[in-house]
Amino acid sequence: MTTTPVPVALNTFREAVRDRVLYNLIFFALLMMGAAILVGQISIGIDRLVIINLGLASISLIGLVMAIFIGVGLVSKEIEKRTLYSLLARPIRRWEFLLGKYAGLLLTLAVNTSFMTLGLAAALYWVGRPLVRADALVLVAVYFILLELALVTALALFFSCFSSPMLSTLFTLGIYITGCFAGDIRAFGEITENPAMKTFTRVLYYLIPNFHNFNVIAAASHGERIPISLVAHNTLYALLYMALLLVAASAVFSGRNLK
Amino acid sequence: MSRSGQSRLRSTALVAVALLFILIAGLQRRIDSDMDSLAQQSDDLLLRSPAAIQKMSFGYDSLLADIYWTRTVQYYGSRFTVKGATFPLLWPLLDISTTLDPHLLVAYRFGAVFLSESGTAGPGRPDLAVQLVKRGIASNPDEWQLDMDLGFLYYWRLKDYQSSAAAFLEGSNKPNAPPWLKVMAARVAQKGGSLETSRMIWSEIYESNQDPKIRERALETLRGLKAAEDEVELNQLADEYQKRFGHFPTSVGDLRSAGLIQAIPVDPDGYPYVFQPDGKAALDPESSVIIPKEIKGPPPELNKTHS
């Protein structure tokens, strides 16, 4: 197994840290948690519900913004700035480079998410609840959010290999939104009478990354048990789709002439 | 990389991608069944308050209404077939859909039939159904169908014949209202509940609705009503038989032999009726026809009829 991607990953992480992207978002997250606490003060009885809902939504949203905006620049920025030239002349394969960049952004997202989760846990504790067993569900929800972010990042990376940051953002965001409503699209297709539409929406449902799979925020906030099979299946799903996108990205990037 | 190396890589990648898509599709099916077992169908917009959702919809109200309506139909449809299913989210979903789009007639009509349905076919909340339909009437004062649905609810579920007649009457004054509404109002006011009136109402529900689920329900109910009517007739014939022969018939064949009927009467499902030991006609146990319980039992408790 090659270790060449490792320094690339660590350097990507270092870049994110030095770009101060991390700091701003942490402050933002803390701000959200503060707001959550305030809300918790007002509505008695559902304070836990609100904090978890709001917290998980923020974690998801912030992570999404990071994944997309940094992700679309992962490759295109290096090509644009020509920092890639002296790197690729070295004994590093193109796919190793891609893997390293990807892992670096994932690392950044994981670190960021971890801090925010700690903030969420702190907020829950602050509200006076001892951390109960059901709160472990929040961790499952966060894990699913991470899987989701890994997928979005892979999408952004893939587009970054051949299109400009703006287009990549549009594509990635477009696929993400479609993926969130994948279930609805398919249901809509089933209601229509048009058989072509039915088939089309069905095929679409199975092909696009179905982000709805990862959304267990309501279950977590209501303390409902999340089946282990879902955890296993979602993990596998994310891994397969990530692999798909990385393979595709490698194929595209390996043949690309750098200007 | 050489050109041949590149094209080799490309074809390998293509094969890998295709394979992965197949695996992913297969996995998605498993995940779907996992998600179904989660009772809390996750809302992308976490809040259940329609007002909050409306505020967050950034003006895409009707689009969101459509999405929620689609989910409502899917929600109901997927649970309908599951034994022992409950429908806790049906009301919130309908509530949200109609708040986002107060002119979503189809949602009001759906709620009228299925919110009030009890047992395995609905949450059994005629009160909420009435509430929903009244809201619908308030936002859509020219739609006679909603008044008809209100009349239906009072008549069929709540057995409140006065309110029912009033609703039908109200509806009959609306633009394009069919003449039978006046007729219905009079019938219900005078005679209250009867099989014939019920059959008329359910026929109109069938005629005036396009939603396939509602029509299916209407047909089912109509079949049950027909069976009920048949039973009444058969019971009369059985009494006649009893008078003649001193005992009740054991089967419809007896009736025919006695010359009381010409042909073997079958229920809407094609099964001949049977006789119970007490001489009362009944449906063949194999038959899929179900006589609606609304025409059998007493009206529901009064505290639920307040609207």
Place this chain on the structure above:
Amino acid sequence: MSTPAIEILGLTKDYPIGFWGKQVRRSLDALTLEVEEGEIFGFLGPNGAGKTTTLKLLTGLIFPTSGTARVRGRSIDDIGMHREIGYLPEQPYFYDYLTARELLDYYARFSNYTSRDRRERVSRLLERVGLTSAADVQLRKYSKGMLQRAGIAQAILDEPQVVLLDEPMSGLDPVGRYEVRDIILELKRQGRTVFFSTHILSDAEMLCDRVAVLAGGKLQGVGAPGEIVSLEVHAMDILFELPPGYDVPPALRKSVTRIGARCRLEVPEAELYTTLDELRRFEARILSVSPVRPTLEDYFLRLVGERRADSHGVEASVR
């Protein structure tokens, strides 16, 4: 005969142009070249001649339309080939949020050094290119010259056998250029091969064992700097004085340049004696006769002149 350090065989690069990409611009046309081990080899040519294209093809940044190349026997398709080379890109850009030390340390991680080795190597290199004092300053604060030095440092970081430099002198002041020339010579002393492209012809003349001249994507000539120049037709330069009252012979009037009382005339070698006779008949006093030593620059400019003349035919050749 040992393996050449760099072997280029019929290397061609076409770029699709036009909306449908059907037309091509051939930026490198069947380049065939060999660079011997231990040579300092200069790659010359005007802008757009294909020099950078060649280097990018060698380093795997772009892929050839046809043809192959090998470095020390290893094909450019082979990832192992990259262990043999060091590369300085034209106008290098580096991660500006890193310091020079961090940059070199990062690049060093793609080879197997112990962390101690790595640290020492990086420090040594920083010193070699004169960046020790600025080693811990972020690259975004570097001047062009400093960036160039950082670039050279990363090119020779892993002590590669073959060093590929694209315009190594650009952006440097005379002192800097001297230092780079010094480094190049040191590399040769160490037995390494240096292949660099440049505009500065005097540097090429001074440093290179051999040069190749590229124009319009085609190889125009290869050889020692002197050899290339010697392909030129020699001319003779005559310096003479005319006595007052006498004027330049009419036939020669156009070619003569006057500098005060002195005149200068250039004639092909073959016409030397007839011209001298002519001048003597006009009472000119011959001051000196010397061969014109054409420089690489003259050769160059003539080449560019020729190129411009037939540049029309090259651009849109339909595939």
